[in-house]
Amino acid sequence: MEKRSWAEPYKIKMVELLKMTTREEREKAIAEAGYNTFLLRSEDVYIDLLTDSGVSAMSDRQWAGMMLGDEAYAGSRNFYHLEETIRDYYSYKFTVPTHQGRGAENILSQILIKDGDYVPGNMYFTTTRLHQELAGGTFIDIIIDEAHDPASTHPFKGNVDFHKLNNLVNDVGADKIPYVCIATCVNMAGGQPISLDNLRELRNWCDKHDIMLVHDMTRVAENAYFIQQREDGYQNKTVKEIVFEICDLTDAATMSSKKDAMVNIGGFLAMNDADLYEKACELVVVYEGLHTYGGMAGRDMEALAIGIKESVQDDHMSARIGQIAYLGRRLEEEGVPIVKPYGGHAIFLDAKAILPHIPQAQYPAQALAAALYVESGIRAMERGVVSAGRNKETGENYMPNLELVRLTIPRRVYTQAHMDVTVESVVEVMKNANEVKGLEFTYEPKMLRFFQGTFKQIG
Numbered sequence: 136m137e138k139r140s141w142a143e144p145y146k147i148k149m150v151e152l153l154k155m156t157t158r159e160e161r162e163k164a165i166a167e168a169g170y171n172t173f174l175l176r177s178e179d180v181y182i183d184l185l186t187d188s189g190v191s192a193m194s195d196r197q198w199a200g201m202m203l204g205d206e207a208y209a210g211s212r213n214f215y216h217l218e219e220t221i222r223d224y225y226s227y228k229f230t231v232p233t234h235q236g237r238g239a240e241n242i243l244s245q246i247l248i249k250d251g252d253y254v255p256g257n258m259y260f261t262t263t264r265l266h267q268e269l270a271g272g273t274f275i276d277i278i279i280d281e282a283h284d285p286a287s288t289h290p291f292k293g294n295v296d297f298h299k300l301n302n303l304v305n306d307v308g309a310d311k312i313p314y315v316c317i318a319t320c321v322n323m324a325g326g327q328p329i330s331l332d333n334l335r336e337l338r339n340w341c342d343k344h345d346i347m348l349v350h351d352m353t354r355v356a357e358n359a360y361f362i363q364q365r366e367d368g369y370q371n372k373t374v375k376e377i378v379f380e381i382c383d384l385t386d387a388a389t390m391s392s393k394k395d396a397m398v399n400i401g402g403f404l405a406m407n408d409a410d411l412y413e414k415a416c417e418l419v420v421v422y423e424g425l426h427t428y429g430g431m432a433g434r435d436m437e438a439l440a441i442g443i444k445e446s447v448q449d450d451h452m453s454a455r456i457g458q459i460a461y462l463g464r465r466l467e468e469e470g471v472p473i474v475k476p477y478g479g480h481a482i483f484l485d486a487k488a489i490l491p492h493i494p495q496a497q498y499p500a501q502a503l504a505a506a507l508y509v510e511s512g513i514r515a516m517e518r519g520v521v522s523a524g525r526n527k528e529t530g531e532n533y534m535p536n537l538e539l540v541r542l543t544i545p546r547r548v549y550t551q552a553h554m555d556v557t558v559e560s561v562v563e564v565m566k567n568a569n570e571v572k573g574l575e576f577t578y579e580p581k582m583l584r585f586f587q588g589t590f591k592q593i594g
């Protein structure tokens with residue numbers, strides 16, 4: 136038997152009961168949801184692997200923090216605790232709270248992007264790219280090619296390809312690039328990290344061209360753990376130290392605190408530049424709330440400050456990533472095609488390989504996520520052509536190389552037995568893969584269509 140290397144550094148104090156459903160009930164539920172797992176009712180879901188966003192289990196200390204909420208309209212004590220925590224753990228001098236990550240993306244994009252600008256990034260993220268486009272910008276993918284190959288085992292698939300970045304500057308000029316947007320643990324690439332070596336080179340590149348470096352730090356702690364495990368010279372550094380070093384190389388950050396920091400709601404925009412802070416303060420009152428709460432209750436800011444401190448603990452992170460690696464290993468043992476290396480927040484199923492009979496134009500990943508729900512009540516998320524959306528100029532579907540279903544693991548929520556059931560369910564769906572049908576849209580929203588679009592089966 137394989138020796139266990141980790142176990143959860145916590146014990147369970149409270150549980151939430153789950154409803155078991157029949158296959159007939161699930162077939163009806165997914166048809167009513169238009170074959171979109173976002174439109175299922177959560178009470179009809181058994182194991183919810185839709186997302187790791189806002190669904191983690193808070194600790195007793197975070198819940199205790201909720202009782203310390205100072206719900207003053209202005210100058211809440213919890214805001215100052217949060218600001219101080221972000222300075223100490225993430226290096227950024229100024230913090231503007233927002234209701235969640237996209238609130239921060241909206242403000243940043245409106246301040247920095249002008250019509251006709253280009254924003255390079257290490258792969259797109261849905262909400263991030265949309266806000267860049269709404270502000271008049273065009274996103275340019277500068278991630279290394281390996282990131283688009285589910286089988287590549289490159290240890291840092293989140294790295295930037297400097298040829299792509301240099302080509303962009305040569306084509307459009309540095310003055311058309313307001314900032315480079317760099318995500319840690321790149322979500323759409325399969326939860327893949329960027330190395331500190333690559334990030335340092337990017338810092339130098341940005342200095343040389345006088346371009347700002349903005350950090351989507353939604354999963355920075357997971358990225359730091361991979362650096363500790365994989366990058367030369369970091370084995371004896373703590374996750375906390377590496378997180379600080381990553382942030383310190385960048386000028387500003389957008390954060391969805393609903394992931395790494397284990398709160399149910401919240402986010403922020405953080406920066407070192409006083410002028411940018413002043414502009415962000417002016418805009419946050421328009422869209423979110425006063426700059427000392429920006430859409431968050433005092434109690435939520437307190438839970439967030441505590442969550443940030445818990446998120447960078449080495450034992451927490453090794454259990455977190457260990458659980459995902461366990462799921463990945465078990466799926467591989469069963470011959471399931473998945474993105475390699477295993478991600479930091481999820482295991483991604485390769486839907487093109489599992490359902491080769493469904494052309495990408497018939498949304499194989501969307502169909503696979505629906506089939507998995509019908510099989511066992513497990514809810515996953517499509518991360519392929521539906522999520523990619525349409526090119527804003529041509530109106531054509533983007534056809535990403537990665538056509539994936541994401542089994543996303545909430546932090547501190549599910550057990551190893553839940554992971555085993557997940558593996559069994561995926562294997563069952565694979566056995567009957569030929570029966571899974573392609574889909575077509577019955578309703579296609581113009582923006583972020585994966586959230587609310589509905590489909591019907593073809594044939």
Ligand code: PM9
Binds near residue numbers: 236390
């Ligand atoms: N990510 C996720 O499930 C939640 C909604 S989109 C399906 O992965 C990054 C890297 C994210 C992210 C959200 C956001 C937006 C920004 N950057 O959801 O607005 O993964 O808090 O953050 C989701 P908010």
